[in-house]
Amino acid sequence: MTEGEKIIKINIEEEMKSAYIDYSMSVIVSRALPDVRDGMKPVHRRVLFGMSELGVASNKPYKKSARIVGEVLGKFHPHGDSSVYFAMVRMAQDWSLRYPLVDGQGNFGSVDGDSPAAMRYTEARLNRLAEEMLVDIEKNTVDFQLNFDDTIKEPTVLPTRIPNLLVNGASGIAVGMATNMPPHNLKDTIEATIAYINNNDIEIEELIDIIKAPDFPTGGTIYGYQGVKDAYNTGKGRVVMRAKSDIETDSNGREKIIINEIPYLVNKAELIMKIADLVNEKKIEGISNVNDESDRNGMRIVIDLKRDAIANVVLNHLYKNTALQSSFGVNNIALVNGRPQLLNLKGLIQAFVEHRHDVVTRRTQYLLDQAEKRAHILEGLIIASDNIDEVIKIIRAAQTPDEARENLINRFELTDIQARAIVEMRLRQLTGLEQDKLRAEYEELMKEIAHLKEILENFEMRMDIIKEELEEVSAKFGDDRRTDIVYSSEEFNPEDFYADDEMIITISHLGYIKRTPLAEFKTQNRGGVGSKGSTTRDEDFIEYIYPASMHNTMMFFTKKGRCFWLKVYEIPEGTKASKGRAIQNLLNIDPDDKVKAFIKVKKLNDEEYVNSHYIIMGTKKGIVKKSLLKDYSRPRVNGVNAITIKENDELLQARLTSGTTEILMASRSGRAIRFNETQVRCIGRTGAGVRGITLGSEHDEVVGMICVKDIEAEDVLVVSEKGFGKRSKTEEYRVTNRGGKGVKAMKISDKTGELITIKNVTDDNDLMIINRSGIAIRLSVADMRVTGRATQGVRLINLSKKQDEIASVAKVNSEELEEDKLEEGEDIEGETPTIESSENEETNE
Numbered sequence: 001m002t003e004g005e006k007i008i009k010i011n012i013e014e015e016m017k018s019a020y021i022d023y024s025m026s027v028i029v030s031r032a033l034p035d036v037r038d039g040m041k042p043v044h045r046r047v048l049f050g051m052s053e054l055g056v057a058s059n060k061p062y063k064k065s066a067r068i069v070g071e072v073l074g075k076f077h078p079h080g081d082s083s084v085y086f087a088m089v090r091m092a093q094d095w096s097l098r099y100p101l102v103d104g105q106g107n108f109g110s111v112d113g114d115s116p117a118a119m120r121y122t123e124a125r126l127n128r129l130a131e132e133m134l135v136d137i138e139k140n141t142v143d144f145q146l147n148f149d150d151t152i153k154e155p156t157v158l159p160t161r162i163p164n165l166l167v168n169g170a171s172g173i174a175v176g177m178a179t180n181m182p183p184h185n186l187k188d189t190i191e192a193t194i195a196y197i198n199n200n201d202i203e204i205e206e207l208i209d210i211i212k213a214p215d216f217p218t219g220g221t222i223y224g225y226q227g228v229k230d231a232y233n234t235g236k237g238r239v240v241m242r243a244k245s246d247i248e249t250d251s252n253g254r255e256k257i258i259i260n261e262i263p264y265l266v267n268k269a270e271l272i273m274k275i276a277d278l279v280n281e282k283k284i285e286g287i288s289n290v291n292d293e294s295d296r297n298g299m300r301i302v303i304d305l306k307r308d309a310i311a312n313v314v315l316n317h318l319y320k321n322t323a324l325q326s327s328f329g330v331n332n333i334a335l336v337n338g339r340p341q342l343l344n345l346k347g348l349i350q351a352f353v354e355h356r357h358d359v360v361t362r363r364t365q366y367l368l369d370q371a372e373k374r375a376h377i378l379e380g381l382i383i384a385s386d387n388i389d390e391v392i393k394i395i396r397a398a399q400t401p402d403e404a405r406e407n408l409i410n411r412f413e414l415t416d417i418q419a420r421a422i423v424e425m426r427l428r429q430l431t432g433l434e435q436d437k438l439r440a441e442y443e444e445l446m447k448e449i450a451h452l453k454e455i456l457e458n459f460e461m462r463m464d465i466i467k468e469e470l471e472e473v474s475a476k477f478g479d480d481r482r483t484d485i486v487y488s489s490e491e492f493n494p495e496d497f498y499a500d501d502e503m504i505i506t507i508s509h510l511g512y513i514k515r516t517p518l519a520e521f522k523t524q525n526r527g528g529v530g531s532k533g534s535t536t537r538d539e540d541f542i543e544y545i546y547p548a549s550m551h552n553t554m555m556f557f558t559k560k561g562r563c564f565w566l567k568v569y570e571i572p573e574g575t576k577a578s579k580g581r582a583i584q585n586l587l588n589i590d591p592d593d594k595v596k597a598f599i600k601v602k603k604l605n606d607e608e609y610v611n612s613h614y615i616i617m618g619t620k621k622g623i624v625k626k627s628l629l630k631d632y633s634r635p636r637v638n639g640v641n642a643i644t645i646k647e648n649d650e651l652l653q654a655r656l657t658s659g660t661t662e663i664l665m666a667s668r669s670g671r672a673i674r675f676n677e678t679q680v681r682c683i684g685r686t687g688a689g690v691r692g693i694t695l696g697s698e699h700d701e702v703v704g705m706i707c708v709k710d711i712e713a714e715d716v717l718v719v720s721e722k723g724f725g726k727r728s729k730t731e732e733y734r735v736t737n738r739g740g741k742g743v744k745a746m747k748i749s750d751k752t753g754e755l756i757t758i759k760n761v762t763d764d765n766d767l768m769i770i771n772r773s774g775i776a777i778r779l780s781v782a783d784m785r786v787t788g789r790a791t792q793g794v795r796l797i798n799l800s801k802k803q804d805e806i807a808s809v810a811k812v813n814s815e816e817l818e819e820d821k822l823e824e825g826e827d828i829e830g831e832t833p834t835i836e837s838s839e840n841e842e843t844n845e
Helices: 013-034 042-054 065-075 081-092 128-134 165-169 185-199 204-211 226-234 267-281 312-320 345-386 388-397 401-413 417-421 432-457 459-477 518-523 606-611 815-823 840-844
Strands: 102-105 125-127 142-145 151-154 170-173 178-181 221-223 236-242 244-249 255-261 286-292 301-305 326-332 335-338 339-342 484-486 501-510 512-517 542-549 555-556 562-567 595-600 614-619 625-627 651-657 661-666 671-676 702-708 715-720 724-729 757-762 764-770 776-780 806-812
Touching: 013 042, 013 081, 013 170, 013 625, 042 065, 042 125, 042 221, 042 286, 065 081, 065 125, 081 102, 081 432, 081 614, 125 128, 128 345, 151 501, 165 185, 165 345, 165 625, 178 417, 185 345, 185 459, 204 345, 226 236, 226 326, 226 345, 255 312, 267 286, 267 301, 301 312, 301 512, 335 345, 345 388, 345 417, 345 432, 345 459, 388 401, 401 417, 432 459, 484 625, 501 518, 542 595, 562 715, 595 651, 614 661, 614 840, 651 702, 715 764, 715 806, 757 764, 757 806
Parallel strands: 221 484, 702 757
Antiparallel strands: 102 125, 142 151, 170 178, 178 326, 221 236, 236 326, 244 255, 255 301, 286 301, 335 339, 501 512, 501 542, 555 562, 555 595, 614 625, 614 651, 661 671, 661 702, 715 724, 715 757, 764 776, 764 806
16 A cells, blocks of 8 residues: 555445445436436437437438447447447337337348348438427527537437327336336327317326327237226236237138237247247147248238138137237336336326427527527617618728727617627618618517517417427328227127027037027928038037027036136037037147036026036046036136046036936946935035045046936936946935945946946937947937846947947937927927937026
8 A cells, every 4th residue: 555545444335335326327317218208218319319410311311320320429429339229220110119210221120030230231311200309409498418528518308399208119127127118109199198288187088088009010909908098097007919810711711810910029030930839849739831921011921720720719829829919018117307207198298298398488488589689680780771871981980890889889879789780781781672671570570579478478378389389290290000909808798799699509429519500400491400410520420419599608627627618609600511610629728638528508697597506526536526606607718627636537527507406426337326416515616526436446437427307207327338228217226325335237247348327318318329449329218118227237239349349328319309399390499308418408407
């Protein structure tokens, strides 16, 4: 340590705190956050001012970007050249700014994320709109400050005529805070600003009616409105953006999804790559190819679909899994009087209007000062012209110009400024015409001075000037909105767009579903609603038929215990002859999951209905669960957990009941248990349920569960895997307590094989039996006699191969009965037993 120096001990914690606060304030104020008045960060402001000083106006030739960057760097912005260049580039990109401020020539990047060319290759000049931000800057409208080396002055804010912060938005990350402000339509913003000027007490809701929502440069659709309202009311909100798409059909009948506009700030190339990756990973089904056919005429992303894919379903998967649906987190933080502040819509407009008022006032004062200076000189010139001979004589007699000025001041009581102007008069101003011009100019100036003074004294006049200038800008640069608004279910119920028409829902054995208007069955030869009227695969057939209206809801339960919903109008419509669409493609279910049960309900929003009906679920391991329908009355796109399924178990069946049905569960070992559903207590949606039947061994499992509503009318049918079946009265199965081992439902032997199903049937039903070898047979239940519970049953089907077994048994309606009833002239719309699957009669309570 040298002589005279000393070490001062300081607390490092305090020093770091102080230094970091200084740094953070520098970042907040001088780099990352925009000023609420002109919506500019320092770098953008310096670029525009530097271009203005360089003379690259919109009507002048382009100048090299490197020349502009050098001007800004050398005079105003002591940072890296890339920070200046990329700031200028962004202001030239019409996909980044709603209203670009720089007119660029050359490669300024692309929406695919391509980098701009180097600054030595590109050229730029000011845009006409940017000139509106700089207009009147020379008229003392804003404060100036010294630049970084105290040699030149630069503006602290621009005297903008455009509400730039709202119109172009801003984004930036400071220290401890960030800003993210969306762009808006110029015409709407100016209209809202004028509405605020007309009524300072205007409510935000009234401003929202005018400005509606953000307007993004890339177009797209704002999906849902609550986030927009939150942003405008509080300054924070989440705006959901979706791509705009059309669905086209090519000459081969295949559908294509055409994406015309993508959400703001989404990289198109990365979006296409993401879609391709999802297709390759088989996370999205139904897409065969993705092409980018964009050109200079606009964006066009073509997504080719497979033949059996549903365009809307694929599109929904794309919205969920890709940036085709993105969100814009609004955070309106801007500098107000040098301090960061969170602002709502009214606060942003108010700050701009106050800035414009300040600019107009200062401009008027400047013009008044200039007019008064000129008037003062003109007064002297007029005095001189009135006494021209004497003035000439005084000037000729003087030895020097200073002596002449002194003599004129003493003779005519002039000021030094006036005397100097007289001495510097040109001889041509001595003509009579010029003297008349002086008087005319003076009179005009006096009128202008009176007008300017009136403006300064009258607040309303200043506000009228602001409005006129805003309307002029709107007329010059205003355009239509690019971003559409879809008011989601928060505002409109989708049911409002569908008439509550009667439909027939058909579900095939292999899981294909469709809805067909009831009127089609009445007009096409009245031939019944059974499988005869539908085209299916050879091994498929219609298993479930439900009459429903468009506003009804179908509930789907999967083997993993998930519950999904589809409104009837969301089920694809098909003709009577079409096979329908795979349920798997309509729901967001896992690839390894499978729909096992269906329930139709009429009104999920009816409190009395959902509180008086129950859902009974049964699993392969003998668990039974009972829950109120109300617990499942709030549909979610991704479904909910209907029952907690334990390891090695899966959901087998779900039934809608009124609370008093008899439950029967049967196991592979040939035993069945019957108990009243009142024995199963009602539990919540996430519960796992209670034991319904105790299985004989760990290899045993439940093969089916039925809920019998009418004991006298419905019989119990059990079928074994070797083709034996037995129909017994429900009373044959005595009522026991829940959780027991049950009673014998069929004598199981090597000849019969194990039990594979249990059904509740009537004479009106048929059985569809499918073997593992693919052979199908249809039997009438009416042809099966009712026998005792302990018997072996009768052979339902002869198996041609020893290894062959029954794969599945389904209950369908009797076609003969349907035809008989229709021939008798019964109106299918009035009574529905002929088109209703008896297995789900309880669904039509």
